[in-house]
Amino acid sequence: MIDLHTHSTASDGKLAPAGLVREAARVGIEVLALTDHDTLSGLAEAAEEASGLGLEFIRGVEISAEFSPGTLHMLGYFVDPADAELEQALSWLRGGRDDRNRLILERLAELGCPLDPGEVAALAGGESVGRPHIARAMINHGYVSSFQEAFDRYLGKGAAAYVDRAKMTPERAVAQILRAGGLPVLAHPQTLALERDAMERLVESLASLGLAGLEAYYYSHSEEETAFFLSLARKLGLAVTAGSDFHGPGTIDSSLGVGQGNMNVPRSIADALVRRHDQSLQNQPLR
Numbered sequence: 001m002i003d004l005h006t007h008s009t010a011s012d013g014k015l016a017p018a019g020l021v022r023e024a025a026r027v028g029i030e031v032l033a034l035t036d037h038d039t040l041s042g043l044a045e046a047a048e049e050a051s052g053l054g055l056e057f058i059r060g061v062e063i064s065a066e067f068s069p070g071t072l073h074m075l076g077y078f079v080d081p082a083d084a085e086l087e088q089a090l091s092w093l094r095g096g097r098d099d100r101n102r103l104i105l106e107r108l109a110e111l112g113c114p115l116d117p118g119e120v121a122a123l124a125g126g127e128s129v130g131r132p133h134i135a136r137a138m139i140n141h142g143y144v145s146s147f148q149e150a151f152d153r154y155l156g157k158g159a160a161a162y163v164d165r166a167k168m169t170p171e172r173a174v175a176q177i178l179r180a181g182g183l184p185v186l187a188h189p190q191t192l193a194l195e196r197d198a199m200e201r202l203v204e205s206l207a208s209l210g211l212a213g214l215e216a217y218y219y220s221h222s223e224e225e226t227a228f229f230l231s232l233a234r235k236l237g238l239a240v241t242a243g244s245d246f247h248g249p250g251t252i253d254s255s256l257g258v259g260q261g262n263m264n265v266p267r268s269i270a271d272a273l274v275r276r277h278d279q280s281l282q283n284q285p286l287r
């Protein structure tokens with residue numbers, strides 16, 4: 001088994017980076033990527049744990065980009081954690097999260113659900129703080145009885161305490177990842193909420209900018225959606241990846257390596273991505 005899309009406490013996952021890697025090894029994952037939202041801060045710990053366990057580890061990140069009508073997340077694989085420009089861009093995104101979180105807490109207080117920012121930060125633990133952490137704090141205070149209720153009533157797009165945040169354009173996300181020596185891969189393309197023609201045009205235009213792959217296998221994709229993304233990737237010469245978007249036990253209903261049981265993919269998927277990265281390094285001009 002492989003899993004190329006997971007989260008840790010560096011963003012909104014429940015397991016620490018090392019704990020995530022141990023759990024992956026325990027369930028038989030051979031190649032794992034950690035792809036926290038807008039941060040690289042979990043990668044060193046995860047890489048070290050993986051090398052001790054003989055598990056192949058791929059550095060990753062998941063960058064939120066501006067998009068409508070749906071959601072556009074760009075995965076970046078093999079990015080250089082020492083790339084100052086990428087780190088600066090991610091730090092700007094995290095600043096946008098902090099600004100937004102402050103506004104969300106103000107609105108929640110007006111709605112009769114006061115929360116202490118320090119409590120949310122402590123619940124998060126890492127440097128990339130998100131709405132899931134606010135949702136957990138709301139449950140702890142008894143303001144809502146479930147994670148889903150927190151999003152439906154307060155935190156989801158269009159709900160009572162929803163606030164947008166600063167994001168980079170998809171084009172810039174691709175460029176930043178390429179610049180940091182990484183491979184940009186479009187995450188869960190179904191969440192773009194585009195018709196198939198518009199989807200093809202968007203993916204084609206991103207491919208012309210250097211997009212390297214599509215996350216065809218994703219825990220919430222139907223068989224038919226997976227088949228469509230596989231054929232689109234083949235048509236455009238893109239790699240495909242597979243991700244459970246695991247956030248820890250008991251979060252979203254998705255398990256490491258298998259998603260909802262629909263994600264059993266061969267290791268050759270990860271090997272092809274590694275080869276593609278090796279080739280991209282060979283073709284890179286000296287800078």
Ligand code: AMP
Nearest residue numbers: 037129130131132147148151152156157
């Ligand atoms: P953030 O990074 O703060 O924008 O939060 C995004 C995360 O919130 C996603 O990865 C989901 O886990 C969760 N989320 C966003 N919208 C919803 C929703 N409508 N229902 C449940 N969870 C959601």
Ligand code: ZN
Nearest residue numbers: 007012037247
């Ligand atoms: Zn997440």
Ligand code: FE
Nearest residue numbers: 062073187188
């Ligand atoms: Fe995502």
Ligand code: FE
Nearest residue numbers: 005007062245
């Ligand atoms: Fe994710």
